[in-house]
Amino acid sequence: MSWTKADGAKIKITFDRPIVSGQAGQQSFFTVTVPEYTFVPGGTLQNVTKTVKSTYALAGVQQTLDLSAGTLTDTAVSNGVLSLGGA
Amino acid sequence: MANYANLQAAIDAGITNMTAKRNNSKNDDNTDTIATGITWFYFNSVQVTNLYVSGNSWIGFGASSEHLKVNRRDAAVWYEYTETGTIGTYKFLKLRWVGYSHFNYTDDVHLQQYDVFVLDTGQIYLNWFDVPTASFDGVNALVCGSNTTSFAATAGAVCEYTFTPSDAATGTGWSVASGRPNLVVDHKTSGSAIFTATGITGTMAASSIGWTESKPDGTTLTVSVSTDGTNYSSVTNGGALLMAGTVLDNATIYIKVEMATTDATVTPTLSNLSISLQSAEDRYSIVLEMQPLERFESAAGNITVAYAGGSLMGEGGPVAAFTQSFSPSDLAYKGDQNDAEHIEMSVTATGTLTRIYYIDMAPQDMGHIEISSITATGTLTNVNDL
Numbered sequence: 001m002s003w004t005k006a007d008g009a010k011i012k013i014t015f016d017r018p019i020v021s022g023q024a025g026q027q028s029f030f031t032v033t034v035p036e037y038t039f040v041p042g043g044t045l046q047n048v049t050k051t052v053k054s055t056y057a058l059a060g061v062q063q064t065l066d067l068s069a070g071t072l073t074d075t076a077v078s079n080g081v082l083s084l085g086g087a
Numbered sequence: 088m089a090n091y092a093n094l095q096a097a098i099d100a101g102i103t104n105m106t107a108k109r110n111n112s113k114n115d116d117n118t119d120t121i122a123t124g125i126t127w128f129y130f131n132s133v134q135v136t137n138l139y140v141s142g143n144s145w146i147g148f149g150a151s152s153e154h155l156k157v158n159r160r161d162a163a164v165w166y167e168y169t170e171t172g173t174i175g176t177y178k179f180l181k182l183r184w185v186g187y188s189h190f191n192y193t194d195d196v197h198l199q200q201y202d203v204f205v206l207d208t209g210q211i212y213l214n215w216f217d218v219p220t221a222s223f224d225g226v227n228a229l230v231c232g233s234n235t236t237s238f239a240a241t242a243g244a245v246c247e248y249t250f251t252p253s254d255a256a257t258g259t260g261w262s263v264a265s266g267r268p269n270l271v272v273d274h275k276t277s278g279s280a281i282f283t284a285t286g287i288t289g290t291m292a293a294s295s296i297g298w299t300e301s302k303p304d305g306t307t308l309t310v311s312v313s314t315d316g317t318n319y320s321s322v323t324n325g326g327a328l329l330m331a332g333t334v335l336d337n338a339t340i341y342i343k344v345e346m347a348t349t350d351a352t353v354t355p356t357l358s359n360l361s362i363s364l365q366s367a368e369d370r371y372s373i374v375l376e377m378q379p380l381e382r383f384e385s386a387a388g389n390i391t392v393a394y395a396g397g398s399l400m401g402e403g404g405p406v407a408a409f410t411q412s413f414s415p416s417d418l419a420y421k422g423d424q425n426d427a428e429h430i431e432m433s434v435t436a437t438g439t440l441t442r443i444y445y446i447d448m449a450p451q452d453m454g455h456i457e458i459s460s461i462t463a464t465g466t467l468t469n470v471n472d473l
Contacts, residue, residue: 010374010375011375011377011390012372012373013372013374014368014372015373015406016371017402018370019373019406021400023373023399026399029397029399030392030394030395032392033390033393036383045387050382051381052375052376054376055374055375057373058372058374060289060363061364062364063362065284066282067280067282067358071281072280073278073279074275074277074278075278075280076090076092078089080358081096081356081358083356083357084274084277084347084354085275086273087273087274
């Protein structure tokens with residue numbers, strides 16, 4: 001397992017075989033328990049059960065390409081639209 | 088300076104590529120002088136190096152005179168924008184007038200907006216896309232010297248007019264017709280474009296590509312993909328980008344768009360080109376996202392994740408219930424997860440406090456507080472050291 005360090009908001013679970021379906025909407029089946037000190041002076045250590053907001057599959061890379069950054073041959077880009085260039 | 092494939096694209100762009108010459112500032116009766124930056128347009132034998140834009144909804148071309156009147160009355164303009172560019176091979180200057188048909192109102196019924204295109208064909212195109220329904224008793228006309236060319240408009244009804252000179256070189260002899268100018272754009276008959284996505288690593292498990300396209304009659308548009316920049320394979324809109332199992336190591340994906348037309352006045356178009364790639368490793372994983380106020384940055388030991396057995400389905404069948412603990416060893420501890428910043432400090436102080444007393448009880452004086460003879464010693468923790 002791994003986790004996000006910056007804000008402790010996400011946990012990634014990696015299995016030894018592919019997950020083929022059901023990645024989303026499983027939050028009610030997961031319980032995350034964390035030992036934390038109570039927020040009072042001299043607080044005691046206790047296990048706190050955290051609420052999982054959502055579950056989802058890793059999306060991988062999603063990218064919208066910048067058309068103006070392409071190599072254009074007799075085409076033109078204007079306002080994000082590619083078309084044939086002027087003769 | 089923007090280049091548009093056709094007039095519609097230039098209209099649809101709105102103020103996207105325009106420069107504000109007046110921005111949310113009311114001009115009732117005065118006239119703004121706006122340098123056009125063009126040399127190719129004449130009106131009434133005058134080179135139009137300036138536009139004169141009146142708050143009373145008239146425009147002067149090269150002179151501060153009431154040439155184009157659009158519901159010309161005691162109105163007020165609040166915004167003015169200009170833009171130059173090309174539509175196909177045609178040059179244009181575009182002016183947008185945004186204001187109200189009555190100088191003293193700023194409500195919807197008085198809202199008045201229009202674009203004026205000056206074209207290197209010598210024509211003027213008026214796109215009156217917001218026509219007021221109140222204070223709609225002004226004059227609508229193009230005045231050139233002693234000749235007045237009027238046009239009709241109906242309250243609340245969008246309208247377009249094209250003014251055409253009999254002598255484009257001097258900008259004289261004007262006539263008007265409802266509708267848009269017939270700008271025959273002469274396109275290349277074929278062309279291509281190549282786009283790249285770089286630094287892609289992984290074994291592709293799933294991928295897709297999609298775009299928005301327009302293919303008028305007589306045009307074609309095809310998209311193909313390559314991982315070496317030489318050998319391309321055709322792809323379909325919404326279909327797979329790469330074959331499953333393709334192994335990429337810091338690779339570049341080349342996407343080629345090819346266009347052609349048999350009618351040079353029309354062109355296919357493509358926009359919103361996007362790709363999605365999911366590696367095999369991604370398919371082995373699931374992400375749990377915590378509620379914002381229930382993050383675990385204050386974990387003082389192992390985190391335990393328990394799965395009660397939902398509908399998570401693995402390649403070999405349903406995922407069985409499990410409980411797994413792991414140590415988030417390098418989390419940045421925060422004393423209070425609800426605080427954006429948590430500051431700890433230790434301080435001790437000793438001193439003699441002198442009583443505080445008011446030396447002036449006048450109501451207008453909230454009191455003078457005098458403190459003296461106070462000393463303090465202690466250890467302060469620098470915030471940067473936390």
